[in-house]
């Protein structure tokens with residue numbers, strides 16, 4: 274039974290120590306890269322603090338909203354569906370009934386966060402949408418940072434950075450809630466053990482712990498993810514890319530008492546990408562190639578049907594090569610066989626199991642032996658444990674990883690010979706030499722029986738695992754909906770069949786009709802005595818028709834041009850309302866001009882009268898002047914006075930005549946004026962009549978205009 278212990282050995286790194294982020298290329302960065310790489314090799318995971326990259330407030334906001342999300346009605350949550358495995362909403366999964374989750378693809382590149390939040394909250398939830406985006410982006414940024422550190426630490430050339438970028442180009446975001454197990458006090462497995470199918474996984478959680486990782490020595494370690502911290506897990510793809518140097522950590526979630534919320538970002542490659550081990554990470558001695566280039570989509574399909582073995586199935590494809598190499602290294606192979614024999618003899622029955630990968634057999638065998646000798650639950654790695662039990666043969670982790678049979682053999686030999694039952698057995702050999710062969714036979718058959726039992730148990734486990742995977746697939750992919758789809762496809766297939774039959778039938782009848790037409794035409798053509806004349810005649814009439822058409826086209830064009838010209842003229846004419854407006858304006862102007870004219874007339878009359886007055890005055894003045902100038906002289910003699918009196922009388926007479934003429938003139942003028950007055954009165958009457966007529970006309974026009982104005986224009 275695997276034991277559990279707290280994570281005293283899983284390192285925790287701070288990427289922003291003292292608030293200062295690591296500067297790429299700096300000494301601290303290099304040091305951190307080395308530590309990160311070592312943690313990924315040894316444990317396949319590490320804890321991470323990075324307050325400056327992902328602030329506490331963002332995490333808090335995320336989990337506050339996640340609670341609200343999982344509290345939404347079941348039918349709302351079920352709206353989030355996806356055809357891809359593990360995506361969409363998983364709430365009613367019989368295999369993992371306590372685990373509820375939402376999987377969302379590609380938040381950084383698509384409008385996936387908006388689509389998701391709009392689906393869950395039709396009125397929108399922009400705040401949560403932003404938080405989802407920010408957290409995913411920041412966590413993927415961290416993944417890339419870790420990948421760059423690994424590239425740096427293996428001393429790989431710079432172009433591998435862009436390869437690393439491709440390995441995280443597809444993002445899968447998962448929001449998870451684990452419900453409280455009903456058996457309140459006991460801890461319960463809420464997420465079974467697995468490795469992830471991504472390149473790197475980064476997770477955070479709210480308050481409640483529960484994530485456990487399996488150490489290389491087969492011990493479950495309870496992780497204590499720090500408050501506002503993260504855990505980074507190496508997944509299958511990074512393991513394969515690193516040629517198995519980095520350890521894809523198996524993990525599970527165990528819960529007791531409290532519900533748990535977790536948020537994970539899985540950085541992976543695009544389906545079409547090929548995963549290829551860098552040449553720099555392959556050598557023929559310690560690190561022979563373990564994974565030939567493979568396609569991620571192909572691996573993912575293996576994973577869906579068999580998550581535990583997907584990577585090994587991919588590796589299997591290079592089995593021939595491995596076997597070939599092993600043949601070449603036959604000595605190593607025979608030593609390896611000896612190791613397996615030793616382990617089998619020591620009771621480790623999986624040692625001959627062809628389904629278990631060799632490295633796992635050796636690690637598990639070593640761990641079993643060490644556990645049996647030390648009989649304790651302390652979580653130490655193999656190398657530390659060997660020191661503890663006092664094994665005199667040196668062993669490094671790389672010897673185990675690379676299956677270095679020469680280094681492993683003495684260690685396993687020593688361990689198996691120091692197993693408690695072996696010691697007992699040896700002691701009993703010394704003290705009871707008389708042990709009968711019957712007893713030996715008994716023991717052998719008991720061992721064989723227990724071996725069979727183990728074998729049967731293992732097979733049972735395998736079947737249960739496969740069943741679990743199948744159930745998971747059925748609930749993820751929705752067998753019902755697949756069946757529905759199939760039924761609807763069958764129906765549409767039938768429809769298509771019907772359509773095809775109908776079409777075939779129609780086609781045949783159409784075909785025979787056309788065939789009949791052709792025969793008829795052929796018959797007509799052969800019957801016609803002079804085919805040449807016929808075609809010439811046809812040709813001529815055709816040319817005539819073409820000419821006629823051309824002519825008509827020209828006429829039509831000329832007509833159209835005329836129409837356009839007339840239309841333009843019509844457009845230039847003012848419309849009825851404009852005419853009325855012009856008329857009003859003209860009447861106004863006419864009235865104004867008339868007023869002015871009258872005034873001017875008056876001015877002229879006054880002017881003429883004044884001119885006349887002036888002339889008269891001038892004459893009067895000259896007369897008076899001449900009288901004054903002659904007066905003295907005329908008064909000095911009687912003759913003179915008589916002459917003066919005569920001339921005065923002449924003047925008076927002249928004046929009277931003039932007056933008479935003026936009076937006559939006045940009378941004539943008055944007659945004219947009276948005549949004009951009469952005409953004026955008649956004109957006024959006429960004007961009034963015109964005015965009322967024009968008013969009536971306007972009223973009539975506006976009435977007609979409102980009835981059919983557009984056609985009037």
Ligand SMILES: O=C(O)CCC(=O)C(=O)O
Nearest residue numbers: 449469476484526535537
């Ligand atoms: O809930 C967790 O902490 C782990 C989740 C996990 O491993 C997964 O979803 O693959």
Ligand SMILES: [Fe+2]
Nearest residue numbers: 467468469524
């Ligand atoms: Fe996982």
